[in-house]
Amino acid sequence: MLQLQKIRENKEAYIEALAKRNIEGGKLLDDALQLDEKRRATQTELDATLAKSNTLSKEIGMLFKSGRTAEANAIKATTAELKETSKNLGDQLNLVSNELQELLYQIPNIPHNSVPKGNTxxxxxxxxxxxxxxxxxxxxxxxxxxxxxxxxxxxxxxxxxxxxxxxxxxxxxxxxxxxxxxxxxxxxxxxxxxxxxxxxxxxxxxxxxxxxxxxxxxxxxxxxxxxxxxxxxxxxxxxxxxxxxxxxxxxxxxxxxxxxxxxxxxxxxxxxxxxxxxxxxxxxxxxxxxxxxxxxxxxxxxxxxxxxxxxxxxxxxxxxxxxxxxxxxxxxxxxxxxxxxxxxxxxxxxxxxxxxxxxxxxxxxxxxxxxxxxxxxxxxxxxxxxxxxxxxxxxxxxxxxxxxxxxxxxxxxxxxxxxxxxx
CATH class of the missing domain: 3.30.930.10 (Bira Bifunctional Protein; Domain 2)
Structure with a gap:
């Protein structure tokens, strides 16, 4: 399976090399990079949501300890929304990660420079x-x-x-x-x-x-x-x-x-x-x-x-x-x-x-x-x-x-x- 970092760094060279296999590699590699960007963006959003949820959870605990129950309950509603958002983002991350994995499985190895062109x-x-x-x-x-x-x-x-x-x-x-x-x-x-x-x-x-x-x-x-x-x-x-x-x-x-x-x-x-x-x-x-x-x-x-x-x-x-x-x-x-x-x-x-x-x-x-x-x-x-x-x-x-x-x-x-x- 090709490494995404190597695809990003060598995309044009990989497209040329895949042509030796009689494969139009441009779309395959572009699709893989786009899915990876989507996966990374989703992961970033999920991490930020989880971090915010954790921060609020700690704040809620401190509010309850200090007797500020009304304020704590108000923030709890926000954390519930964040948990739902986190779940949805986690599901999206799994879907895009699986889609990316399946696409990478479909891309063959890059031929060595010495491999001659040919069909059969x-x-x-x-x-x-x-x-x-x-x-x-x-x-x-x-x-x-x-x-x-x-x-x-x-x-x-x-x-x-x-x-x-x-x-x-x-x-x-x-x-x-x-x-x-x-x-x-x-x-x-x-x-x-x-x-x-x-x-x-x-x-x-x-x-x-x-x-x-x-x-x-x-x-x-x-x-x-x-x-x-x-x-x-x-x-x-x-x-x-x-x-x-x-x-x-x-x-x-x-x-x-x-x-x-x-x-x-x-x-x-x-x-x-x-x-x-x-x-x-x-x-x-x-x-x-x-x-x-x-x-x-x-x-x-x-x-x-x-x-x-x-x-x-x-x-x-x-x-x-x-x-x-x-x-x-x-x-x-x-x-x-x-x-x-x-x-x-x-x-x-x-x-x-x-x-x-x-x-x-x-x-x-x-x-x-x-x-x-x-x-x-x-x-x-x-x-x-x-x-x-x-x-x-x-x-x-x-x-x-x-x-x-x-x-x-x-x-x-x-x-x-x-x-x-x-x-």
Whole structure:
């Protein structure tokens, strides 16, 4: 959530930056500032009314003590009016404050200066590419055919048990899935991230804290009776651990990693591009989250990018990195890098990680602050990334490592799997 003071100080720059998102920001920001002025004026009037009421109440007490009952009763009529006025002003303040809050929830984060202009994913900027795309044998198969051939993932059985988008992993497929989770967690903890296990359900406050609500409400599974949400990513519960906290600058950096299943309705997702593991309603992901001093957050973002690079190098998968354009940038993000693995059998790139800096946007919603050496309080910066999302990594391994004699296992995963080939 944007800070009102920053909007006042940088309105024209913010309007220009929001244009990168193809958003006409002038009216949104003006409306927010006008509501804030109304809120401040109402608060001032309420404070003055309460102060006057308190002064008169003290005067009434003194008059009664001195036996001037008639004068005291006359002033009591005035205090009754002031109390009614205070109540009305309090109601007005709540209404305008809620209206302002709802409006601020609708304004996305300001893109970083390096974010390119653009409307769709076709306008994203490729900034890095590494790894050789393998030459597959004649008749190479996409991963959903390989899964069926080697009986390692059953999509039809998942439909029977739950529905489309809920695959069941079997045998060596389940072991490879578990191996990837352990490998990712080990790589993250070796890099200084503290592993934590978090709930897979969150409350409404957590959804608002990291920005999934109200922006992505329709994409989340909601349990109405308890007003809880199945998590779309571990980012939500992990980041919300620090909601409302006041840290010391010496606490930075704070680095967490966690494995969770993720649940997304993916409403409106159809077509060949979502076949197999390409897009699911339930999938596994290992997440990294950082909370940083504002002066260090972009250095931290670069470190996270290098960390994901190293994992993909060890897996020996061909990949590229994209800097997302304004039109494809997530609602809460200031800058996002997407990692994509090349699927040779599908002849297309598959997104397997997003690494983002949210600057103060989430922290302002979370009321996540820190004290500097002088004791002044500031909003922290939050960052997160996938390290990594499993379905498309698994798809890339199955397709790029297929041979005439089976599917080879990346060397780095063999100690985790306990086997070298799926045959």
């Amino acid at each position: 994913d076709e306008d994203n900027e490729e900034i890095f590419r590494e790894g050789e795309i393998p030459e597959l044998q004649q008749g190479a198969l996409p991963h959903w055919e390989l899964a069926k051939k080697y009986d390692i993932i059953d999509f039809e059985l998942g439909v029977k048990v739950t529905g489309a988008g809920f695959p069941i992993y079997k045998g060596k497929g389940a072991r490879l899935q578990r191996a990837l989770i352990s490998y990712f967690l080990d790589k993250n903890t070796e890099a200084g991230y503290t592993e934590i296990q978090v709930p897979h359900l969150v409350n409404e406050a957590s959804g608002y804290g990291t920005g999934q609500l109200p922006d992505k409400e329709g994409q989340m599974y909601h349990i109405g009776e308890d007003n809880l949400y199945l998590i779309p990513t571990a980012e939500v519960p992990v980041t919300n651990i620090l909601r409302g906290e006041i840290l010391n600058a010496s606490n930075f950096p704070i680095k967490y990693t966690g494995y969770t299943p993720c649940f997304r309705r993916e409403a409106g997702s159809y077509g060949a591009h979502v076949r197999g593991l390409n897009r699911l309603h339930q999938f596994d992901k290992v997440e990294i989250v950082r909370v940083e001093h504002p002066d260090n957050s972009y250095h931290a973002l670069d470190e996270m990018v290098e960390h994901v690079k190293n994992i993909l190098r060890e897996l020996k998968l061909p990949y590229r990195i994209l800097r997302l354009c304004g039109g494809d940038l997530g609602f809460t993000s200031a800058l996002t890098y997407d990692f994509e693995v090349f699927s040779t059998a599908q002849d297309r790139w598959l997104e397997i990680s997003s690494v983002s800096n949210f600057e103060t946007y989430q922290a302002n919603r979370l009321k996540l602050r820190f004290k500097d050496a002088d004791g002044k309080r500031h909003l922290a910066h939050t960052l997160n990334g996938s390290a990594l999302a499993l379905p498309r990594v698994l798809a890339g391994i199955l397709e790029n490592y297929q041979t005439e004699n089976g599917i080879a296992i990346p060397e780095v995963l063999v100690p985790y799997c306990g086997f070298e080939v799926i045959d």
